[in-house]
């Protein structure tokens with residue numbers, strides 16, 4: 661039995677010391693990666709989510725992939741009734757996932773592209789090529805009370821399409837910025853993201869960002885005026901292997917807080 665849907669609350673993290681701090685969504689996918697590596701009952705993603713919330717996460721992000729390589733359906737179902745902050749469920753815009761999202765009604769649902777053979781997400785959704793399907797898909801989720809976010813490359817045309825589709829939120833794919841190998845290419849990628857944030861805000865969209873962000877490269881992104889939330893997972897779970905998850909989340913929050921104070 662899914663508990664009654666609680667309206668989305670713009671819950672501020674109790675640890676936030678500054679009204680305009682960028683929010684942090686902690687992605688727990690790779691806790692489940694370790695579990696799936698041996699098919700054991702541990703590490704428990706539910707425990708990770710609660711530790712992350714207590715350490716200051718404003719939301720918990722989890723990606724229910726079609727191939728279930730890490731997060732499982734039971735993780736989503738159990739967490740839906742337990743989380744104290746917000747569930748941001750990432751998924752592909754398929755019939756199967758649409759049914760799951762409409763039934764479980766996470767606070768947020770971020771639609772992402774998926775290819776079974778990909779190591780990780782490789783780019784943003786092509787909203788222009790899939791506008792009709794995504795318009796209908798997003799409308800159904802909105803009717804269920806789910807706030808939809810679209811994971812897109814930082815391109816003005818994609819943001820225009822997000823506006824046309826009717827999603828209130830976009831998440832800018834920061835993977836090319838994170839993967840940049842030279843100072844120049846990283847500066848170019850950052851400038852693209854800055855322009856995309858400005859364009860998204862001009863369209864009335866909430867602009868989030870994520871993918872490949874770590875304790876170093878997060879700071880220029882968090883410093884961009886107008887970004888609301890960063891979704892970060894792999895780097896936090898990697899640090900948690902040595903520092904513990906509570907510390908890893910607090911450290912990331914501290915990085916974001918310092919960079920985003922305006």
Ligand SMILES: CC(=O)[C@@H](O)[C@H](O)COP(=O)(O)O
Pocket residue numbers: 687689690723750772779780781811870871872891
């Ligand atoms: C959309 C995105 O960038 C991530 O949130 C996504 O979850 C990456 O997929 P993996 O977690 O499977 O690497």
Ligand SMILES: NCC(=O)COP(=O)(O)O
Pocket residue numbers: 687721831869870871872873891892893894895
């Ligand atoms: N949407 C990005 C996300 O949730 C986490 O991506 P990553 O930090 O694991 O690369």
